[in-house]
Amino acid sequence: MKKLSPRLLILLLIICCLGCNKYYSPPGVTPPRVTPIVVILGSSTAAGTGANPIDSAWAYRLASIYEDNSHKTNFINLAVDGNTLYQAMPSGNYVGGRPTPDTTANINKALQYHPNLVMLSFPSNDIAANYPDNEILNNYAKLTSMLDSAKVTYIIFSTQPRDFSDPAQRMRLKTLNDEIKAIYTYHVNDFLDQLSTSTYSINPLYEAGDGIHLNNAGACRNL
Secondary structure, three states: OOOOOHHHHHHHHHHHHHOOOOOOOOOOOOOOOOOOEEEEEEOHHHHOOOOOOHHHOHHHHHHHHHHHOOOOOEEEEOOOOOOOHHHHOOOOOOOOOOOOOOOOOOHHHHHHOOOOEEEEEOOOHHHHOOOOHHHHHHHHHHHHHHHHHOOOEEEEEOOOOOOOOOHHHHHHHHHHHHHHHHHHHHHEEOOHHHHEOOOOOEOHHHEOOOOOOEOHHHHHHOO
Protein backbone atom coordinates (compact mmCIF):
# COMPACT_ATOMS: atom_id res chain seq x y z
CA MET A 1 0.00 0.00 0.00
CA LYS A 2 1.41 3.39 -1.02
CA LYS A 3 1.94 6.08 1.61
CA LEU A 4 -0.47 8.96 1.19
CA SER A 5 0.49 12.62 1.51
CA PRO A 6 -1.67 14.93 3.68
CA ARG A 7 -3.37 16.29 0.55
CA LEU A 8 -4.15 12.79 -0.68
CA LEU A 9 -5.48 11.81 2.72
CA ILE A 10 -7.93 14.72 2.54
CA LEU A 11 -8.94 13.80 -1.00
CA LEU A 12 -9.34 10.19 0.04
CA LEU A 13 -11.62 11.21 2.89
CA ILE A 14 -13.71 13.33 0.52
CA ILE A 15 -14.05 10.54 -2.01
CA CYS A 16 -14.81 7.93 0.64
CA CYS A 17 -17.58 10.14 1.99
CA LEU A 18 -18.92 10.65 -1.52
CA GLY A 19 -19.13 6.90 -1.92
CA CYS A 20 -21.43 6.53 1.06
CA ASN A 21 -25.05 5.97 0.15
CA LYS A 22 -27.10 8.92 1.39
CA TYR A 23 -30.46 7.30 1.12
CA TYR A 24 -32.38 5.90 4.06
CA SER A 25 -32.13 2.18 4.70
CA PRO A 26 -34.30 0.22 7.16
CA PRO A 27 -32.67 -0.81 10.44
CA GLY A 28 -30.45 -3.85 9.98
CA VAL A 29 -30.11 -3.33 6.22
CA THR A 30 -26.68 -2.30 4.97
CA PRO A 31 -27.02 0.22 2.16
CA PRO A 32 -25.09 -0.56 -1.03
CA ARG A 33 -21.85 1.34 -1.48
CA VAL A 34 -21.81 3.58 -4.52
CA THR A 35 -18.61 3.89 -6.55
CA PRO A 36 -17.73 7.61 -6.58
CA ILE A 37 -17.21 9.31 -9.94
CA VAL A 38 -14.47 11.91 -10.27
CA VAL A 39 -14.24 14.03 -13.45
CA ILE A 40 -11.13 16.03 -14.31
CA LEU A 41 -11.45 19.13 -16.49
CA GLY A 42 -8.19 20.73 -17.49
CA SER A 43 -5.31 21.22 -19.87
CA SER A 44 -2.07 19.48 -20.75
CA THR A 45 -0.68 18.94 -17.25
CA ALA A 46 -3.81 17.06 -16.22
CA ALA A 47 -3.77 15.24 -19.56
CA GLY A 48 -0.28 13.96 -18.73
CA THR A 49 2.12 16.04 -20.81
CA GLY A 50 5.60 16.18 -19.29
CA ALA A 51 5.37 12.94 -17.35
CA ASN A 52 7.19 9.87 -18.62
CA PRO A 53 5.54 7.42 -18.81
CA ILE A 54 2.17 9.15 -18.94
CA ASP A 55 0.83 7.19 -15.96
CA SER A 56 3.30 9.14 -13.81
CA ALA A 57 1.22 12.29 -14.37
CA TRP A 58 -0.75 13.42 -11.33
CA ALA A 59 -4.19 12.47 -12.66
CA TYR A 60 -3.17 8.90 -13.45
CA ARG A 61 -1.06 8.63 -10.31
CA LEU A 62 -4.06 9.70 -8.23
CA ALA A 63 -6.30 7.06 -9.78
CA SER A 64 -3.63 4.40 -9.22
CA ILE A 65 -3.09 5.34 -5.57
CA TYR A 66 -6.79 5.14 -4.80
CA GLU A 67 -7.01 1.77 -6.52
CA ASP A 68 -3.96 0.49 -4.63
CA ASN A 69 -5.51 1.62 -1.36
CA SER A 70 -8.69 -0.38 -2.06
CA HIS A 71 -10.97 2.61 -2.56
CA LYS A 72 -12.58 1.97 -5.92
CA THR A 73 -13.27 5.23 -7.72
CA ASN A 74 -14.18 5.93 -11.33
CA PHE A 75 -11.84 8.65 -12.64
CA ILE A 76 -12.84 10.27 -15.95
CA ASN A 77 -10.14 12.50 -17.40
CA LEU A 78 -11.47 15.09 -19.88
CA ALA A 79 -8.31 17.24 -19.88
CA VAL A 80 -7.08 18.38 -23.31
CA ASP A 81 -3.71 19.83 -24.30
CA GLY A 82 -3.91 23.59 -24.81
CA ASN A 83 -7.34 24.11 -23.28
CA THR A 84 -8.16 27.22 -21.29
CA LEU A 85 -11.12 27.86 -19.05
CA TYR A 86 -13.05 29.04 -22.10
CA GLN A 87 -13.09 25.51 -23.53
CA ALA A 88 -14.56 24.31 -20.22
CA MET A 89 -17.37 26.87 -20.25
CA PRO A 90 -20.98 25.72 -20.64
CA SER A 91 -22.19 24.95 -24.13
CA GLY A 92 -23.51 28.11 -25.78
CA ASN A 93 -21.12 30.42 -23.87
CA TYR A 94 -19.69 32.42 -26.76
CA VAL A 95 -17.45 35.45 -26.24
CA GLY A 96 -16.01 37.41 -29.14
CA GLY A 97 -12.32 36.80 -29.69
CA ARG A 98 -12.21 33.88 -27.25
CA PRO A 99 -12.22 30.10 -27.73
CA THR A 100 -15.61 28.42 -27.94
CA PRO A 101 -16.64 25.71 -25.47
CA ASP A 102 -15.34 22.23 -26.22
CA THR A 103 -18.50 20.14 -25.91
CA THR A 104 -16.42 16.97 -25.50
CA ALA A 105 -14.49 18.39 -22.55
CA ASN A 106 -16.57 21.11 -20.89
CA ILE A 107 -18.70 21.44 -17.78
CA ASN A 108 -21.81 20.10 -19.49
CA LYS A 109 -19.93 16.98 -20.54
CA ALA A 110 -18.59 16.56 -17.00
CA LEU A 111 -22.07 16.81 -15.49
CA GLN A 112 -23.41 14.18 -17.88
CA TYR A 113 -21.41 11.63 -15.89
CA HIS A 114 -23.27 12.62 -12.68
CA PRO A 115 -19.97 13.10 -10.84
CA ASN A 116 -19.50 13.29 -7.12
CA LEU A 117 -16.37 15.40 -7.51
CA VAL A 118 -14.98 17.62 -10.29
CA MET A 119 -11.33 18.67 -10.39
CA LEU A 120 -10.51 21.85 -12.31
CA SER A 121 -6.88 22.08 -13.48
CA PHE A 122 -6.08 25.10 -15.68
CA PRO A 123 -2.68 26.15 -14.37
CA SER A 124 -1.27 28.67 -16.87
CA ASN A 125 -2.81 28.71 -20.37
CA ASP A 126 -5.22 31.55 -19.58
CA ILE A 127 -2.33 33.73 -18.45
CA ALA A 128 -0.29 32.64 -21.48
CA ALA A 129 -3.19 33.91 -23.62
CA ASN A 130 -3.10 37.21 -21.67
CA TYR A 131 -6.69 36.95 -20.47
CA PRO A 132 -7.15 39.42 -17.60
CA ASP A 133 -7.68 38.18 -14.05
CA ASN A 134 -11.28 39.36 -13.86
CA GLU A 135 -12.10 37.34 -16.98
CA ILE A 136 -10.49 34.23 -15.55
CA LEU A 137 -12.24 34.66 -12.20
CA ASN A 138 -15.59 35.21 -13.93
CA ASN A 139 -15.14 31.94 -15.78
CA TYR A 140 -14.34 30.11 -12.55
CA ALA A 141 -17.46 31.68 -11.03
CA LYS A 142 -19.64 30.33 -13.86
CA LEU A 143 -18.20 26.84 -13.53
CA THR A 144 -18.44 26.68 -9.75
CA SER A 145 -21.97 28.10 -9.80
CA MET A 146 -23.05 25.26 -12.07
CA LEU A 147 -21.34 22.73 -9.80
CA ASP A 148 -22.95 24.23 -6.70
CA SER A 149 -26.37 24.12 -8.38
CA ALA A 150 -25.80 20.46 -9.25
CA LYS A 151 -24.60 19.81 -5.68
CA VAL A 152 -21.25 18.54 -6.95
CA THR A 153 -18.13 18.97 -4.84
CA TYR A 154 -15.18 20.56 -6.63
CA ILE A 155 -11.47 21.17 -6.21
CA ILE A 156 -9.56 23.89 -8.08
CA PHE A 157 -5.92 23.11 -8.73
CA SER A 158 -3.70 26.14 -8.30
CA THR A 159 -1.72 27.96 -10.95
CA GLN A 160 1.60 26.41 -11.87
CA PRO A 161 4.98 28.05 -12.53
CA ARG A 162 5.89 28.63 -16.16
CA ASP A 163 9.04 30.02 -17.74
CA PHE A 164 7.43 33.09 -19.28
CA SER A 165 10.08 35.49 -20.60
CA ASP A 166 8.18 38.44 -19.11
CA PRO A 167 8.68 38.65 -15.32
CA ALA A 168 5.33 40.44 -14.94
CA GLN A 169 3.57 37.53 -16.60
CA ARG A 170 5.26 35.11 -14.18
CA MET A 171 4.15 37.24 -11.22
CA ARG A 172 0.57 37.05 -12.50
CA LEU A 173 0.68 33.34 -11.67
CA LYS A 174 1.14 34.32 -8.02
CA THR A 175 -1.38 37.18 -8.08
CA LEU A 176 -4.12 35.12 -9.71
CA ASN A 177 -3.43 32.20 -7.40
CA ASP A 178 -3.84 34.42 -4.35
CA GLU A 179 -7.13 35.74 -5.74
CA ILE A 180 -8.43 32.23 -6.36
CA LYS A 181 -7.46 31.13 -2.84
CA ALA A 182 -9.16 34.16 -1.32
CA ILE A 183 -12.43 33.31 -3.09
CA TYR A 184 -12.46 29.50 -2.95
CA THR A 185 -10.44 28.86 0.25
CA TYR A 186 -10.66 25.15 1.12
CA HIS A 187 -11.67 24.22 -2.44
CA VAL A 188 -8.13 25.02 -3.67
CA ASN A 189 -5.28 22.52 -3.94
CA ASP A 190 -2.35 24.95 -3.78
CA PHE A 191 1.14 23.84 -4.81
CA LEU A 192 2.44 26.91 -6.69
CA ASP A 193 5.19 27.88 -4.25
CA GLN A 194 6.41 24.31 -3.90
CA LEU A 195 7.09 24.09 -7.65
CA SER A 196 8.44 27.61 -8.20
CA THR A 197 11.62 29.60 -8.04
CA SER A 198 11.40 32.96 -6.27
CA THR A 199 10.39 34.57 -9.60
CA TYR A 200 7.77 31.91 -10.45
CA SER A 201 9.69 30.05 -13.10
CA ILE A 202 9.61 26.28 -12.74
CA ASN A 203 12.06 25.01 -10.14
CA PRO A 204 14.72 23.11 -12.17
CA LEU A 205 14.08 20.03 -10.01
CA TYR A 206 10.59 19.80 -11.48
CA GLU A 207 11.19 21.02 -15.05
CA ALA A 208 10.13 18.68 -17.87
CA GLY A 209 12.35 20.53 -20.34
CA ASP A 210 9.93 22.77 -22.23
CA GLY A 211 9.46 25.58 -19.73
CA ILE A 212 5.78 24.72 -19.37
CA HIS A 213 5.30 21.23 -17.99
CA LEU A 214 6.38 19.23 -14.96
CA ASN A 215 8.49 16.10 -14.83
CA ASN A 216 7.54 13.09 -12.72
CA ALA A 217 8.86 14.68 -9.53
CA GLY A 218 6.81 17.80 -10.20
CA ALA A 219 3.70 15.74 -10.86
CA CYS A 220 4.06 14.28 -7.37
CA ARG A 221 3.98 17.81 -5.92
CA ASN A 222 0.55 18.38 -7.45
CA LEU A 223 -0.72 15.86 -4.91
